[in-house]
Amino acid sequence: MNSAYRTHLETHRNTHLKELKDLLSIPSVSALSAHKPDSKRAAEWLADSLQAAGLENVKIMPTDGNPIVYADWLHADSDITALIYGHYDVQPVDPLELWQTPPFEPDIRDGKIYARGATDDKGQIFMHIKAVEALLKTEGKLPVNVKFCIEGEEEIGSPALEPFVEQNKDRLAADVLVISDTPMLEKGKPAICYSLRGLCAMQIDIRGANSDLHSGIYGGGVANPLHALAAILASMHDERGRVAVEGFYDRVRPLTEEEQQAFRDLRYDEEALKKELNVSELYGEEGFSFLERTWARPTLEINGIYGGFQGEGIKTVLPSEAHAKLSCRLVGDQDPKEIQELIEKHVYAHTPPGVQVKVTRMDTGRPFETPYDHPVIQAAMRAYEKAYEATPALTRMGGSIPIVEGFGRLLNVPVVLMGFGLPGENFHAPNEHFHLENFDKGLITICEYWKELAGIKMK
Template identity: 85%
Template sequence: MNQSYRTYLEKNRDAHLSELREFLSIPSISALSAHKSDIKRTAEWLVNALQAAGLENVQIISTEGNPIVYADWMHAENDVTALIYGHYDVQPVDPLELWQTPPFEPDIRDGKIYARGATDDKGQVFMHIKAVEALLKTEGKLPVNVKFCIEGEEEVGSPNLEPFVEKHKDMLAADVLVISDTPMLEKGKPAICYGLRGLCAMQIDVKGANGDLHSGIYGGGIANPLHALSEILASFHDKNGKVAIEGFYDKVKPLTKEERQAFRDLKYDEEALKKELGVNELYGEEGFNFLERTWARPTLEINGMYGGFQGEGIKTVLPSEAHAKISCRLVADQDPAEIQDLIERHVHKHTPPGVQVSLTRMDSGRPFQMPYNHPVIQAAMRAYEKAYNATPALTRMGGSIPIVEGFSRLLNIPVVLMGFGLPGENFHAPNEHFHLENFDKGMITICEYWGELSQIKQ
């Protein structure tokens, strides 16, 4: 592929950074209704940026929530089409006092740009737009067809995205979905994520007597909901850290020998992690290391528990209620609804006498996993190597991005998670930033990826 796009990116770097500052200055916080007008303004800004880059059919499409921005360019000499997904909404900025510079007044210092959304995900969406622009301005064409789908509700769980994809399958049809919203391994070491854990969450409510009771008069004669809840929660794991829910592991896809070796080859420093977190031991399912436990094994965690007297001092009360919130991270091929069924059955089986228990199902999302030797991932590896002069690591992520599995299932296409952020860039936290080294190399990687993708035989 002609390398003139690199010269274009170098010559226009200052102009591009100025545009990025403008993009980042709009407070498109989806969680706060006060920023509804900013959401609209951001979508309109994207329309202008996509049109200026040379994309066509650019439009804002309404949903029951925030709008989705669509654009495409469909004139490639081959029939390979890539769908690029990203989001333009950002997290709230609290606590504001911890920001060194205002979160919506982008500041460049020490080779990084600081602003809310710099790495998650405005900066990475912007890179895709400018990569397309660079190729169209210098070569007049793209190696592949491209479509953009940029939403404004990712930070609040993308409630309207799956219905949108379901309704617009023909418009979004593609051969591969590309998402840049995941981190690299570390500075200079790119990574391609081929697996994400799923999620399901529940609340457990335990009810005893019809009101709080004096522990002297009733203690020892009436069931204590806090004791009952503790007994239920303690039953969730065995002494080796394994989830003790019957059937919990039945559909877990085991790690292959090759994957386990690849994880070991990353030489993850568990001692450094313990020091960083201030713990003397790591914990988890016996027989697996930290990366395996957090990337490729399912979990059940207690996220919160409460009941009874919480104030200063002591109040000798036997509470009438106790509550806990739990969540599971799931791996292929676990189904969130099935896991919730198993948990509910387990809880009722282990509820002691004298109390009543109820469960409320909350968030859920399916796990996602791609074959790491898939041609679209191998093409991405070659593109990273050209930009970074380093072979990217093949990783999984412990977190969940439910829309990835939704896209893959509804459109029946492979997904490539090729992010350019770094783990320490404070996404969702004060002083979020994005390393400009990865801004520069990332756009080169994207341009090279379109060239590599065009060579894949369909």
């Protein structure tokens, strides 16, 4: 199948890659205040690119943090409007010595482009701009109306985005939100993610005596905060891997038989995973596969424990305090604040005598799900099939992107997560890269998606 837009993309490929290199050269690291001017420069670069592509109403909109770039094109024959979200900020590059080439000097080798932000998320949002440009240059119009919302703080939790969306509901109103910031299943196997787990995090602080004590003089006679903490943490799971916090599973929706079969059809190789991770066994809630445990079941994990003597050798001390950090991944209708309340109640109920406990609530994010039979998801599947000549997998993701749920809730819009990265592309790590095969096929997929979307009837 050939078309004018495909010819345009092929003809201008070298120019597009040069432009992508220009964008990737901007060190827009949101976590480091020294790069604040670079974030502004990245926003300006994107605004210029959107303008050149034929978008209208291009604006760099200030926030309490880094600016948000907005643009739209609203002249389609279809009455469907798509909102495209992405982010121009990137992770820090440490450890720098592990990079084969400098992180902000993009390099193409072995069919991949290497740079910080290549796959997360500059490369993928850049593709959306070029897809719109290709259609406007060759067909003079777009199949659907489009709006862009590109932020600069995703890598630090998007603190300014939800207030921005709340204040700009009318400007951002759409029928579907499209995000390309998730991975494919593997090379040649595209995937559409229809569900993300939610998140909540907490810290437990245990205090005993007013100072560290000699374990020979006081041990066995005064409560040890590390023992108390260990007892509390051990009480949180039963012997079958289930979370033992009362009420934890009350709002979990079970997988349908159709979803369970879809998971089985992926034929995920758990033995290969064990070899890759160098573990003898996988662990988790009894009666569920690895994919079910990591995509569709909630978890409670201990992320860190500290207290007492940490140095080399031995110091016979009874510590005065102990600490632990916890996080949960949530599914279904679980409310992160309610889960925090249940865990806090559990901690106080299982605290041994002789110590004081404090629970501090931290990050939260709700689970997100778009029904996989929704017309906007089905249209995305057809678009992938045309570009990749392969049926995309319908997947869930074990991670959390809290702003996705926030977007869906505030704008009352279905969300389509159609990413083009690969799991091994080192996002957040040294030598981040993006396969140019997926750059090429991804551009076609996006163009075909707008065409498919124009023909659907929204529920």
